[in-house]
Amino acid sequence: MSTLIAPKLLSSRHQARELTASLAEDLSGTVVLVDCSALQASTPSFVDELVKAVLVDRGGERLILKGAPERTVELARRAAQNRGVVDRLVTG
Amino acid sequence: MPISRRAALDSPRLDGALSFDLDSGVAAIDLARESFVDAYAVVGLACFIASAAGDGLAVRLVLPEDPDVRSWLSRMHLGAVVEAFGVRVEGALPRIAERDRRDTLIELQRFDDAHGSDRLASFIWDRLEGGADGEVVNQLFEATGELGLNVVEHAGSPAGGFVAAQRYKAGMPEEWIIVAVGDVGVGIRESLRPRYGDMTDGEAVGRAIQWHVSRVPDEGRGQGLPGVVEGVRGLDGVVWIRTGAVSRTITRRRETTIGVSRLQGTIVGARLPCRPGR
Numbered sequence: 001m002s003t004l005i006a007p008k009l010l011s012s013r014h015q016a017r018e019l020t021a022s023l024a025e026d027l028s029g030t031v032v033l034v035d036c037s038a039l040q041a042s043t044p045s046f047v048d049e050l051v052k053a054v055l056v057d058r059g060g061e062r063l064i065l066k067g068a069p070e071r072t073v074e075l076a077r078r079a080a081q082n083r084g085v086v087d088r089l090v091t092g
Numbered sequence: 093m094p095i096s097r098r099a100a101l102d103s104p105r106l107d108g109a110l111s112f113d114l115d116s117g118v119a120a121i122d123l124a125r126e127s128f129v130d131a132y133a134v135v136g137l138a139c140f141i142a143s144a145a146g147d148g149l150a151v152r153l154v155l156p157e158d159p160d161v162r163s164w165l166s167r168m169h170l171g172a173v174v175e176a177f178g179v180r181v182e183g184a185l186p187r188i189a190e191r192d193r194r195d196t197l198i199e200l201q202r203f204d205d206a207h208g209s210d211r212l213a214s215f216i217w218d219r220l221e222g223g224a225d226g227e228v229v230n231q232l233f234e235a236t237g238e239l240g241l242n243v244v245e246h247a248g249s250p251a252g253g254f255v256a257a258q259r260y261k262a263g264m265p266e267e268w269i270i271v272a273v274g275d276v277g278v279g280i281r282e283s284l285r286p287r288y289g290d291m292t293d294g295e296a297v298g299r300a301i302q303w304h305v306s307r308v309p310d311e312g313r314g315q316g317l318p319g320v321v322e323g324v325r326g327l328d329g330v331v332w333i334r335t336g337a338v339s340r341t342i343t344r345r346r347e348t349t350i351g352v353s354r355l356q357g358t359i360v361g362a363r364l365p366c367r368p369g370r
Contacts, residue, residue: 012213013245045237048313048315
């Protein structure tokens with residue numbers, strides 16, 4: 001499992017790419033956990049780029065958002081649905 | 093580039109304040125009789141100045157006669173834009189002591205990359221947190237982040253973007269916030285044209301507020317502007333989108349589009365009640 005720590009505020013796609021830059025290019029068979037306990041707000045674009053970077057571009061097995069605000073969870077579900085990867089997104 | 097336009101901002105109080113004199117090559121802003129300039133309009137002024145300067149015109153600014161309005165423009169840091177673009181000011185913006193109004197003002201600021209856009213969205217959050225309902229602060233953070241990102245990723249604005257915000261009637265039941273983001277880029281129509289073909293400015297705005305319409309062919313794109321519209325509407329606010337020669341006003345119940353003088357780029361503003369539903 002790879003773990004990433006989300007800061008308090010995240011807004012741009014650029015920040016999603018920065019946050020995931022340390023991950024391997026191929027995440028097949030890897031679970032990525034994003035610790036969102038400090039996160040207070042995020043934009044739809046940031047969340048979409050995070051889902052894309054982990055589950056689409058790198059083929060991660062699962063993306064877990066731990067302790068994310070309700071709004072971020074809603075945005076993540078929407079993004080994962082749009083990209084056809086909702087079955088690999090875990091929130092809670 | 094030949095210019096044969098007369099621009100006017102949305103605010104009726106500013107209509108007619110902006111003009112071009114092609115013979116003398118001067119773009120003029122006459123605020124002499126203005127008694128109120130809001131945060132949306134101050135972003136519009138910055139865009140007008142940057143656009144005119146980019147077109148190689150000299151810019152002349154006549155300040156408001158009302159000393160309170162002059163002080164407000166000064167407090168909103170219009171002077172930084174005036175200085176950056178070499179605007180000739182008739183009179184002078186007053187030097188004022190800046191008492192702490194961190195919860196009611198976000199002065200006019202310029203940004204030109206994703207880091208700048210991120211910083212401003214965070215700045216909005218930090219300034220407004222606790223000053224309005226949480227969902228309002230969250231919506232303004234999302235709006236500023238998404239609109240800033242649009243400027244950086246899609247607008248192609250040589251002068252970058254401008255943002256400003258203000259909370260009005262602070263402490264009163266009816267208090268509200270206006271935030272605005274503007275640029276002097278290609279405008280929405282030109283941004284969408286390569287992918288969606290020719291259309292009018294009005295059609296371009298109509299497309300841009302639909303989900304998943306984007307210059308970039310990627311299924312997750314096209315969430316910024318429609319998300320702002322949905323969020324602000326849901327909180328009983330108002331969104332203004334001005335691009336090219338149209339301005340659209342969107343509320344929970346209606347959308348109206350009017351023809352306006354052509355302005356380079358795009359300005360998007362939102363007005364939100366600080367305590368919706370109370």
